[in-house]
Amino acid sequence: MSSQSLQAEVDRLRLQLHSLQTEDGSKPITISDYLLTRLEQLNVTKMFGVPGDFNLAFLDFVEDHPTIDWVGNANELNASYAADGYARTKGHSSIGVVLTTFGVGELSAINGIAGAFSEMVPVLHLVGVPSTVQQKTKPMLHHTLGDGRFDAYSKAFEHFTIAQGHIIDANSAAATIDRVLTQCITRARPTYLTLPTNLVWEKISSERLKIPLSRLSPPNDPDVEAFVVDEIAKIVEEAQDDVIILVDACAIRHDVRDEVKELIEKTGYPVYSAPMGKTAVSETHERYGGIYVGSITRPDILQKVENAKLILSIGSLKSDFNTGNFTYSIPISRTIEFHSDNTKVQFASFPAIGMKELLPLVTARLKPAARVAPVPHFTAVVPQEDNDVITHAWFWPRMGQFFQPKDVIVAETGTSSFGILDVPLPDESVFVSQILWGSIGWTVGSTLGAAFAARDIGLNRTILFIGDGSLQLTVQELSVMIRHGLSPIIFLLNNSGYTIERYLHGKERKYNDISNWEWTSLLRVLGDTDETRSKSYTVKTKDELSALLDTSSFADAGKIQLVEVMMPKLDAPRALVQQAALSGKTNSYEAS
Structure with missing residues (x-):
């Protein structure tokens, strides 16, 4: 103990x-x-x-x-x-x-x-x-x-x-x-x-x-824990360094990021993350390789993860949107799972053996990899498109150049949460997204709370990406941000309705349409009546957006700012299109 x-x-x-x-x-x-x-x-x-x-x-x-x-x-x-x-x-x-x-x-x-x-x-x-x-x-x-x-x-x-x-x-x-x-x-x-x-x-x-309240869970049984460490060490040795680490949401929720970092530093194993585990490991780390989302993963990452002899899965949460509609191709025989309240070593389960205490013991037991597998640097290249339309393929890599260390980046369910997956985030940044529950409009209130928290603990800017449909559900909280002097940057993706729903079903159906608002007047209406505490913009072209992103007064985030980004109605990120196709088959939207 x-x-x-x-x-x-x-x-x-x-x-x-x-x-x-x-x-x-x-x-x-x-x-x-x-x-x-x-x-x-x-x-x-x-x-x-x-x-x-x-x-x-x-x-x-x-x-x-x-x-x-x-x-x-x-x-x-x-x-x-x-x-x-x-x-x-x-x-x-x-x-x-x-x-x-x-x-x-x-x-x-x-x-x-x-x-x-x-x-x-x-x-x-x-x-x-x-x-x-x-x-x-x-x-x-x-x-x-x-x-x-x-x-x-x-x-x-x-x-x-x-x-x-x-x-x-x-x-x-x-x-x-x-x-x-x-x-x-x-x-x-x-x-x-x-x-x-x-x-x-x-x-x-x-x-x-x-007496302060204890944050620690009940301790692991030392005899069972010792047996589990022995088994893991044996299986890792048999894998002959062909091992990868896959981190997910619970590594963040149950506070084992430091333990994961120590494991990576000690072993040198490549590390990847699921969407909900984004920023659990610094995406600038030399051993970090990107996001694994089952069958919709980028091919180079997919091959590295699914061909490994052994996967050390830390804090996995295997929901549909987090796994590419349950298309993980990782057999149990090649997986060791670490969770907050149990451990699974291939086909054996060990209840009440939590990862917070177990991971340091495993790290101490393992040896540095004798054969360090190459990990291609996780990057997002801005494509050279032959038009000035702001597409998702161009927008997200371009936004990657705008991010700074310690930014809090909030992505709404849909185009934003899928679009940002292929973009590496800077060191010590915080990624906030609701991929499992997926309540539309959640990010507006969440951005309010995140901005307060960022101020408390010395983080940098709070940046929200949200669609026009989502913002209409919870827009009132912008007035609370103004009242409390918060200064998030809000990128409103105006693509004329519910794009994720259009890709799931009903691309031209009226139920996926919304009323268009005069977005650049919104902050004045919601509290900044003299327009001294906020600034709003509309950008329609790549050049207009790039010029704004490169403006220091904008990037400094000294006041709340809203940027209406005009995007094509039926344009969507690569991962969303693929996920929607998989979900459509599962949900059987069409009559058989």
């Missing part, structure tokens, strides 16, 4: 002891302040949400808190998206928090919470609920269903959160808060916590706050 794991176990036992005994001499603290102090200890600086009558008293505490700011969103769905983007960008150092009111508010946020669950993002959904007396007597309150089922909403959230907690009295409040937050940070999933109106001011002991 590592020293960190041992300390975590000690901390857990101390917390359990505190919950079973009365502490003397500790300063009383309100339940509200206890919760906010715990969030402060988790490096939370922003709380997203919408005020409602069941959370207003708690909001007084939030607004008066010295380090946690209330953001205030246009609606609860966008707020949940923002909490998600905040948590992703901050990484393992914090969580996202969204506050809603009972019933109408929390149900508006449920899609965003489900997305965070699907993609393993630690978000606390805090709900202000009726008093404990009202929950027992069940009057016909507003925001209820009118039938006395006060627990209907919390039951719904049991399906979309990893842990739920209901503060019901002063005696158990601290333990409930700690349990819910611990599950959130150790399992990288959203959790759900209710706070009744009559307990906001209730006083409890502050003693437990002296």
